[in-house]
Amino acid sequence: MEREGASAGLGAPREVRAGSVGFVGAGRMAGAVARGMLRAGEVQPGNIFASAPSNNNLDKFQGFGCRTTHSNLEVTKNCTLVFLATKPHVIPVVLPEIAPAVTPNHIVVSMAAGITLQTLEELLPAGTKVLRMMPNLPCVIQSGAILLARGSCAGDPDVALLKRLLSPCGLCEEAPESHIDIHTGLSGSGVAYVYTFAEALAEGAVKMGMPGALASKIAAQTLLGAARMILETGEHPAVLRNAVCTPGGTTIHALHELEKGALRSTVMNAVEAGTNRARELGKR
Incomplete structure (x- = not known):
């Protein structure tokens, strides 16, 4: 042609x-x-x-x-x-x-x-x-x-x-x-990790009786607000997380479930896997 x-x-x-x-x-x-x-x-x-x-x-x-x-x-x-x-x-x-x-x-x-x-x-x-x-x-x-x-x-x-x-x-x-390559595993691929977490947040709310469209909108806004607080306050995420927790409250009980599921370890492994794959591509 x-x-x-x-x-x-x-x-x-x-x-x-x-x-x-x-x-x-x-x-x-x-x-x-x-x-x-x-x-x-x-x-x-x-x-x-x-x-x-x-x-x-x-x-x-x-x-x-x-x-x-x-x-x-x-x-x-x-x-x-x-x-x-x-x-x-x-x-x-x-x-x-x-x-x-x-x-x-x-x-x-x-x-x-x-x-x-x-x-x-x-x-x-x-x-x-x-x-x-x-x-x-x-x-x-x-x-x-x-x-x-x-x-x-x-x-x-x-x-x-x-x-x-x-x-x-x-x-x-x-x-x-x-x-x-680390940025690729953290941010390039990391967007997909966040979408997966947002989907899970919304599905949890649907399970408890909230309409799906509303749950998805609130989940997205929650992620947006949390991210902006990290950027605008300059605080470590752990500091901001602890500010949400009250003794015996809803958040610490929910976080306990995330710890049982090894959320942090799994996400760290995901970043490592994405980084290693980017490095492999560079060796071809």
């Missing part, structure tokens, strides 16, 4: 322009990051470019008013900040494809789980400014948690730019690369 770069809105390749942001891959997380930038007014729709093999995901970017193409190389030629938002196994194919267009002015940011900074730097021209980021699903509603790690050639201005652009998506922190 004929490539549709021109017909999809980019036209002939242009010189790299500062201030343009590209996404190689146009899936859910790429769309979430782009939406956060747009809502905050950090980037104009016409300065966001996205590529994907088919139109399935590009429709979303077109709906934002962004420009789209089927050519990864074309995105790289038009943008100085390029997000690699493909599946991890596609990265070793994509990087040699875009490498001829990567210049010292480029910042390349990988969103792919398990792909190390070393791998990225080896497959791109020497001296390329490379960073890794790991977002999570709530970035879609600007309540995400993003962890950044910089490569050997990325400097403070590059990290500052990325933080400014990503902060509308939620919490954005920098850490050593060794923390990225």
Whole structure:
């Protein structure tokens, strides 16, 4: 099938322009990051470019008013900040494809789980400014948690730019690369742990006679309120938990049941399993 770069809105390749942001891959997380930038007014729709093999995901970017193409190389030629938002196994194919267009002015940011900074730097021209980021699903509603790690050639201005652009998506922190896989097990996968807990909370209320829709809404609000208290008070979760408990009250009796079920140990094991799996992906 004929490539549709021109017909999809980019036209002939242009010189790299500062201030343009590209996404190689146009899936859910790429769309979430782009939406956060747009809502905050950090980037104009016409300065966001996205590529994907088919139109399935590009429709979303077109709906934002962004420009789209089927050519990864074309995105790289038009943008100085390029997000690699493909599946991890596609990265070793994509990087040699875009490498001829990567210049010292480029910042390349990988969103792919398990792909190390070393791998990225080896497959791109020497001296390329490379960073890794790991977002999570709530970035879609600007309540995400993003962890950044910089490569050997990325400097403070590059990290500052990325933080400014990503902060509308939620919490954005920098850490050593060794923390990225832990973040995957904690926050990337952790969203699913929380959904499972929210479901269990609501089902417990349904068991006791509350309508399901109301139970789900109250469970979600309970999790939201508890999380905000941790962030806004800065208190350790154990301190806040103890503040809810009264001698002989309902909470301590309920917590006893959670302890019988080894809730804390099970959650810790889940984070460990998620982290180890992310590390395994990085060794392939």
